[in-house]
Amino acid sequence: xxxxxxxxxxxxxxxxxxxxxxxxxxxxxxxxxxxxxxxxxxxxxxxxxxxxxxxxxxxxxxxxxxxxxxxxxxxxxxxxxxxxxxxxxxxxxxxxxxxxxxxxxxxxxxxxxxxxxxxxxxxxxxxxxxxxxxxxxxxxxxxxxxxxxxxxxxxxxxxxxxxxxxxxxxxxxxxxxxxxxxxxxxxxxxxxxxxxxxxxxxxxxxxxxxxxxxxxxxxxxxxxxxxxxxxxxxxxxxxxxxxxxxxxxxxxxxxxxxxxxxxxxxxxxxxxxxxxxxxxxxxxxxxxxxxxxxxxxxxxxxxxxxxxxxxxxxxxxxxxxxxxxxxxxxxxxxxxxxxxxxxxxxxxxx
Amino acid sequence: xxxxxxxxxxxxxxxxxxxxxxxxxxxxxxxxxxxxxxxxxxxxxxxxxxxxxxxxxxxxxxxxxxxxxxxxxxxxxxxxxxxxxxxxxxxxxxxxxxxxxxxxxxxxxxxxxxxxxxxxxxxxxxxxxxxxxxxxxxxxxxxxxxxxxxxxxxxxxxxxxxxxxxxxxxxxxxxxxxxxxxxxxxxxxxxxxxxxxxxxxxxxxxxxxxxxxxxxxxxxxxxxxxxxxxxxxxxxxxxxxxxxxxxxxxxxxxxxxxxxxxxxxxxxxxxxxxxxxxxxxxxxxxxxxxxxxxxxxxxxxxxxxxxxxxxxxxxxxxxxxxxxxxxxxxxxxxxxxxxxxxxxxxxxxx
Numbered sequence: 001x002x003x004x005x006x007x008x009x010x011x012x013x014x015x016x017x018x019x020x021x022x023x024x025x026x027x028x029x030x031x032x033x034x035x036x037x038x039x040x041x042x043x044x045x046x047x048x049x050x051x052x053x054x055x056x057x058x059x060x061x062x063x064x065x066x067x068x069x070x071x072x073x074x075x076x077x078x079x080x081x082x083x084x085x086x087x088x089x090x091x092x093x094x095x096x097x098x099x100x101x102x103x104x105x106x107x108x109x110x111x112x113x114x115x116x117x118x119x120x121x122x123x124x125x126x127x128x129x130x131x132x133x134x135x136x137x138x139x140x141x142x143x144x145x146x147x148x149x150x151x152x153x154x155x156x157x158x159x160x161x162x163x164x165x166x167x168x169x170x171x172x173x174x175x176x177x178x179x180x181x182x183x184x185x186x187x188x189x190x191x192x193x194x195x196x197x198x199x200x201x202x203x204x205x206x207x208x209x210x211x212x213x214x215x216x217x218x219x220x221x222x223x224x225x226x227x228x229x230x231x232x233x234x235x236x237x238x239x240x241x242x243x244x245x246x247x248x249x250x251x252x253x254x255x256x257x258x259x260x261x262x263x264x265x266x267x268x269x270x271x272x273x274x275x276x277x278x279x280x281x282x283x284x285x286x287x288x289x290x291x292x293x294x295x296x297x298x299x300x301x302x303x304x305x306x307x308x309x310x311x312x313x314x315x316x317x318x319x320x321x322x323x324x325x326x327x328x329x330x331x332x333x334x335x336x337x338x339x340x341x342x343x344x345x346x347x348x349x350x
Numbered sequence: 351x352x353x354x355x356x357x358x359x360x361x362x363x364x365x366x367x368x369x370x371x372x373x374x375x376x377x378x379x380x381x382x383x384x385x386x387x388x389x390x391x392x393x394x395x396x397x398x399x400x401x402x403x404x405x406x407x408x409x410x411x412x413x414x415x416x417x418x419x420x421x422x423x424x425x426x427x428x429x430x431x432x433x434x435x436x437x438x439x440x441x442x443x444x445x446x447x448x449x450x451x452x453x454x455x456x457x458x459x460x461x462x463x464x465x466x467x468x469x470x471x472x473x474x475x476x477x478x479x480x481x482x483x484x485x486x487x488x489x490x491x492x493x494x495x496x497x498x499x500x501x502x503x504x505x506x507x508x509x510x511x512x513x514x515x516x517x518x519x520x521x522x523x524x525x526x527x528x529x530x531x532x533x534x535x536x537x538x539x540x541x542x543x544x545x546x547x548x549x550x551x552x553x554x555x556x557x558x559x560x561x562x563x564x565x566x567x568x569x570x571x572x573x574x575x576x577x578x579x580x581x582x583x584x585x586x587x588x589x590x591x592x593x594x595x596x597x598x599x600x601x602x603x604x605x606x607x608x609x610x611x612x613x614x615x616x617x618x619x620x621x622x623x624x625x626x627x628x629x630x631x632x633x634x635x636x637x638x639x640x641x642x643x644x645x646x647x648x649x650x651x652x653x654x655x656x657x658x659x660x661x662x663x664x665x666x667x668x669x670x671x672x673x674x675x676x677x678x679x680x681x682x683x684x685x686x687x688x689x690x691x692x693x694x695x696x697x698x699x700x
Binding site: 162 | 462463470473511512634642651
């Protein structure tokens with residue numbers, strides 16, 4: 001771990017805190033701008049830091065606490081993990097006064113679809129649900145698709161870890177198999193708005209319809225109406241990156257069931273063929289569930305290998321009518337909760 | 351689905367099958383080269399096809415069956431799903447005589463890390479294991495990392511669907527929580543070789559050591575010895591794409607346990623810091639497990655947020671010594687099976 005960081009000697013004086021600029025990239029803590037005599041510093045007593053491109057100030061409750069922070073940095077023994085521990089210790093306080101301005105495009109903490117898009121696929125094991133976190137790496141504006149109530153803490157922590165500003169929690173439909181995390185997320189991040197299809201008749205901050213655009217930073221998700229599993233099912237398309245989030249309409253080598261909640265196999269067949277499989281074959285398919293442990297597919301693969309959707313419509317309808325699936329375990333709890341999520345509190349019992 | 355394909359009129363004659371070249375990309379079936387009088391055709395009776403860049407012949411058991419195949423193509427009603435069904439019907443026979451030469455770089459059925467690399471992350475729900483399928487999109491040579499016996503059929507089907515030639519089944523270590531799929535894969539794909547660290551003392555076709563390279567097409571996985579969870583733990587690094595497959599050494603915001611199978615927390619700490627966290631921070635971390643539903647991380651994130659690895663070594667060792675984890679459920683079955691996998695048959699009872 002030697003030479004992981006260079007930590008220059010400080011020139012601060014007790015009582016007159018001189019601001020310095022530190023760059024902390026992972027375990028690498030480096031002084032990038034040593035010292036400047038900022039008049040404001042001697043008055044308020046603060047340390048300017050930059051953590052992985054995210055600039056923030058440490059504003060102690062007193063000049064003394066700020067001094068202690070700076071001096072603890074000074075006397076560090078250049079062991080990177082000790083610096084990390086110190087940093088973590090002060091992080092909460094620091095972020096209170098932070099002005100997040102991450103440079104994700106430089107730090108590359110994004111995702112596989114290019115340096116300008118943050119992308120994370122997350123899984124909830126109980127209902128086999130995939131949640132997706134997307135963000136513009138420059139503005140940090142983020143959208144979460146299909147969050148689950150059980151994993152909200154994990155998701156919100158990741159949002160914070162990645163320095164994101166979550167502006168939308170978007171649901172592809174009124175889920176019957178799990179309670180959405182939208183309501184809980186809004187409690188933790190009050191600026192986040194819930195989104196659902198207007199057709200669903202569920203309550204949410206933002207109701208969307210065919211052709212609407214959900215914007216985050218320079219990106220936009222196109223809303224496509226894809227009824228069949230439910231009336232209010234929507235699919236999100238991120239054209240710039242060739243990604244399609246299909247909810248419970250198209251699944252990997254499968255599709256959503258059509259035997260409850262306005263389910264209609266004929267509609268589902270048309271929705272999938274007209275709105276999803278008509279996209280370029282290279283588009284990546286990210287569904288709301290997979291029960292076999294596959295994480296992604298492509299339009300091309302589903303056109304060729306989906307055992308149901310490669311059938312003629314009449315055969316597809318017959319297949320869907322004869323699946324004889326069990327009643328969804330969580331439906332009686334999930335449906336009423338999901339019809340009001342994001343506006344009212346989710347039931348305490350959930 | 352209109353205009354999804356153009357299907358030109360054929361000019362074949364019963365009894366004298368004229369070869370034609372068809373390009374089938376997903377649901378798009380197009381005649382690219384109409385007809386040529388290949389003398390061989392009239393003798394053997396075959397149809398030349400190209401499915402998603404993979405050239406193959408349909409060789410019927412008789413001239414009549416070949417004729418029927420060609421004529422069934424001819425009389426198709428241009429409905430893409432009917433063509434797909436027809437194609438699927440004949441696919442098995444066709445592939446018997448196939449000469450796979452997929453053009454993945456054109457078809458984009460690859461993965462998110464560029465058009466030249468096939469990448470798929472797969473999950474086994476019982477042991478929360480991630481399996482990775484990697485391939486050179488030009489040569490189709492593929493490697494599977496940490497396959498699980500329960501999901502071998504799924505994985506082999508995907509290998510076939512994507513037209514890959516699996517040459518290695520590589521294990522990051524002798525797993526204690528599940529039986530490796532290497533042995534079963536070798537039964538289904540006899541040309542595939544099992545790979546494990548020599549230090550593990552397990553049997554396999556290929557034993558690797560620090561610095562060895564596992565080559566597939568133009569790509570190569572660098573083997574890094576990362577003991578600590580077990581003596582024989584290795585990490586694979588795909589430098590060109592910035593991917594690191596960490597097995598049970600580094601997990602997302604965690605690490606492998608060190609309380610059985612030669613476990614040594616001090617060694618694990620050094621392995622992770624020296625061999626994994628010393629990689630560029632933008633490298634994507636793909637572990638063998640995640641119990642919280644996260645699918646990927648980065649070196650930068652783990653350097654900053656891993657609650658164990660950001661600690662000093664002595665604190666880390668203390669933490670690891672006091673985890674008090676339960677005895678692994680499958681260890682008594684998994685260890686003996688995994689010590690011989692890939693060479694001998696896995697036990698029938700597994």
